[in-house]
Amino acid sequence: MADTKDFPASAGGKRIDDATGTSTVGHEWDGIEELDTPMPRWWLWTFYATIVWALGYVILYPAWPMVDRATEGVLGWSSRGELQKELAADARRRAPTLDAIAAADIAELPARPELMQAAVQGGAAAFRVHCVQCHGAGGAGVKKLYPSLTDDDWLWGGDLATIQYTITHGIRNPDHKETRTSQMPAFGRDGILEPAQISDVVSFVRTISGQERPGASSARGAALFAANCAVCHGPAGQGGRAVGAPKLTDAIWLYGGDRDSLTATITQPRNGVMPRWNSRLDPVTIKMLAAYVYSLGGGEKLAPADGKKVDGQP
Amino acid sequence: MGNPEPISRASLYEARKGVYPKKVDGFFRRFKWAIMGITLAIYYGTPWIRWDRGPYAPDQAVLIDLANRRFYMFQIEIWPHEFYYVAGLLIMAGIGLFLVTSAVGRAWCGYACPQTVWTDLFQHVDRLVDGDRNAQIRLAQGRWTLEKVAKRTAKYLIYLVIAFWTGGAWIMYFADAPTLTHDFWTGQAALVAYGTVAVLTATTFILGGFMREQVCVYMCPWPRIQTAMMDEKSLLVTYKDWRGEPRGSVKRAMAHPGAFGDCIDCNQCVAVCPTGIDIRQGPQIGCITCALCIDACDNVMEQIGRPRGLIDYCTLEDVAAEKAGGTAKPIRKTLMHPRTVIYFSIWSAIGLAMLFSLGQRTRLDLAVQHERSPLYVQLSDGHIRNNYTLKLRNMEARPRRVSVAVSGLKGAELWTEAGTREGAGQRLEMTLPADSVTRVKLFIAAPGAGESESGSGARQDFTITTRGLDGDPRGDSETIQFDRPET
Numbered sequence: 136m137a138d139t140k141d142f143p144a145s146a147g148g149k150r151i152d153d154a155t156g157t158s159t160v161g162h163e164w165d166g167i168e169e170l171d172t173p174m175p176r177w178w179l180w181t182f183y184a185t186i187v188w189a190l191g192y193v194i195l196y197p198a199w200p201m202v203d204r205a206t207e208g209v210l211g212w213s214s215r216g217e218l219q220k221e222l223a224a225d226a227r228r229r230a231p232t233l234d235a236i237a238a239a240d241i242a243e244l245p246a247r248p249e250l251m252q253a254a255v256q257g258g259a260a261a262f263r264v265h266c267v268q269c270h271g272a273g274g275a276g277v278k279k280l281y282p283s284l285t286d287d288d289w290l291w292g293g294d295l296a297t298i299q300y301t302i303t304h305g306i307r308n309p310d311h312k313e314t315r316t317s318q319m320p321a322f323g324r325d326g327i328l329e330p331a332q333i334s335d336v337v338s339f340v341r342t343i344s345g346q347e348r349p350g351a352s353s354a355r356g357a358a359l360f361a362a363n364c365a366v367c368h369g370p371a372g373q374g375g376r377a378v379g380a381p382k383l384t385d386a387i388w389l390y391g392g393d394r395d396s397l398t399a400t401i402t403q404p405r406n407g408v409m410p411r412w413n414s415r416l417d418p419v420t421i422k423m424l425a426a427y428v429y430s431l432g433g434g435e436k437l438a439p440a441d442g443k444k445v446d447g448q449p
Numbered sequence: 450m451g452n453p454e455p456i457s458r459a460s461l462y463e464a465r466k467g468v469y470p471k472k473v474d475g476f477f478r479r480f481k482w483a484i485m486g487i488t489l490a491i492y493y494g495t496p497w498i499r500w501d502r503g504p505y506a507p508d509q510a511v512l513i514d515l516a517n518r519r520f521y522m523f524q525i526e527i528w529p530h531e532f533y534y535v536a537g538l539l540i541m542a543g544i545g546l547f548l549v550t551s552a553v554g555r556a557w558c559g560y561a562c563p564q565t566v567w568t569d570l571f572q573h574v575d576r577l578v579d580g581d582r583n584a585q586i587r588l589a590q591g592r593w594t595l596e597k598v599a600k601r602t603a604k605y606l607i608y609l610v611i612a613f614w615t616g617g618a619w620i621m622y623f624a625d626a627p628t629l630t631h632d633f634w635t636g637q638a639a640l641v642a643y644g645t646v647a648v649l650t651a652t653t654f655i656l657g658g659f660m661r662e663q664v665c666v667y668m669c670p671w672p673r674i675q676t677a678m679m680d681e682k683s684l685l686v687t688y689k690d691w692r693g694e695p696r697g698s699v700k701r702a703m704a705h706p707g708a709f710g711d712c713i714d715c716n717q718c719v720a721v722c723p724t725g726i727d728i729r730q731g732p733q734i735g736c737i738t739c740a741l742c743i744d745a746c747d748n749v750m751e752q753i754g755r756p757r758g759l760i761d762y763c764t765l766e767d768v769a770a771e772k773a774g775g776t777a778k779p780i781r782k783t784l785m786h787p788r789t790v791i792y793f794s795i796w797s798a799i800g801l802a803m804l805f806s807l808g809q810r811t812r813l814d815l816a817v818q819h820e821r822s823p824l825y826v827q828l829s830d831g832h833i834r835n836n837y838t839l840k841l842r843n844m845e846a847r848p849r850r851v852s853v854a855v856s857g858l859k860g861a862e863l864w865t866e867a868g869t870r871e872g873a874g875q876r877l878e879m880t881l882p883a884d885s886v887t888r889v890k891l892f893i894a895a896p897g898a899g900e901s902e903s904g905s906g907a908r909q910d911f912t913i914t915t916r917g918l919d920g921d922p923r924g925d926s927e928t929i930q931f932d933r934p935e936t
Contacts, residue, residue, distance in 0.1 A: 287829050
């Protein structure tokens, strides 16, 4: 060891440690001293490099926060711009699929699983934006207000083309010629039937749907039904999809199947309305929505048994 | 280190002092050669081993398929949800390091650490191009002659080739090696492949070619951690100062018999050290225990006819015993002490548990999700339908025919999106594509509340089971609810 136990003035009174030959930082805590071990050179150069990098970064990219926005970098990069680019790229990515769906006949979608899959996904996204307000998140509808789209009972028909037509033109849109429309008379409000007669019709309807046993009231109701209701709902109450008349023999009741609800419906029907969507959505989106609704569990195959045309026209 | 500069010139930043390790031969040098050969062969060669898995899976023995989220290792295929096997391997690696460290000290640093292996390789390149230690020092200190320029160019080119080879081998683990090699050279490989090779080439070139022991001394946390894990029973490269001191040349020792120790201060131990330290100053952070100084010292001791082992692997206990005039423990006893035994037991227990669970795992897996919106659907015939999403995981590299069946739900009818309710029963069959997760939307209809087994309950538990129909009947099942309207 060299003779360096002194405290040379040139070192500012710092001591040189014997064992390592390194100078101390010049402080002492209860006899404990700290070595001022030199940093390696490469560390220094790395540090300088980060400074140079930071200068370049500040010039090229948004960096200094100003009053309402940061300085724009020379490159013009922004995260908002990145988002636009990504959205555009995504639109480009989806374009071929959307074109294929647009070009395909809707009735053939189920035969092309990958296209059907894409249409159902696209429809699900559109459904969440435009339809859930009334029909609910899973298409379950709202009791006594909006029909469920997941069951196997359809007012206007549940095959792909028919669903597409219903979504396109809506139901009971007064300003639109091709809209689905029909009107159930207000038998009670307009005095077509007496309250007692309405009660008899209710009895009959509850009989054919298996909720009550036949009796005198339902027997009287049968005649009234044949005279007033069968023209739309069918002689046996099997419903009529051409006019959106619901089936009365099953377990599904949009506005309720108990006596009070049925009495209220016959007295003053609701005649529900759905907007037409061809004025708001493009045909491909409507097609995808139809595919999604069809996929919810109640979708019907084409060529229904009652010989109705399959193109969706009633 | 032991020669401080005048304090006025002391800088806060220290330029690297060149290390020019001298060539040496001996047991540990040969051992290092062997380890280097094995580790480099494993690193460069593994991706090229082929392993037949049939037509539906890659035939590369070790493949980390990030794009498809699969990890292949010979017979074993690991899916992302089985990542705990990788976690287990990492824990085993950690405990393995504890084990090695508590038994033989910094053996990882000295022999197997990539930084050590590549530094060693690059130092051999130095010797190949520039010559041995003295020639290297002369060249480094000499002026820039044509010869120096030529030698430096040649050396850095070789560095670069090795570095590029290293980076290139790395990406082979992440894609089919022959295809990737072809794509790489024809410019068709992914940008990330070129980027990875560039980065790893740069790091290998810089860390192996220039920073070398500085990585160990300044950058790596592992020496500090290891220092904490060693104890007085761990093997260390030790200079036996009680035997070596005071130092004196052979001539002086002859002149004054008995006045000097065995160390003749020939500095061979310093000359061969790849990190440039003097082991005679005692254990220090710069010592990676590569044991090359043992080889160097033994060679000298043999030449001058003194016993070998002036520098040797010793535990602190041995040091104390030998200083007191006793002898070191036999090597078997040194390696087998409670800590190593405990580490080894934990290590092997984890390994055995993982092997066992690997052998037991089923390769057909079911996950069921009950659709909540709507919870149930009233059907026109009075039945209730619930919707489920099945995720059927076929983890085998072949398409499989499987059944899906329900039990515990009376009168249940099952159908999928592709089918219809007509003719639906309690059981379905389907074909799952090889090595994939199949999502199936499952509809289950059952009689309304009054007809259910459990009577008026709005919620009923039942079981969905999937089984292989192609010889291996093992499968999976899940119990889930069927909901009905409350009455």
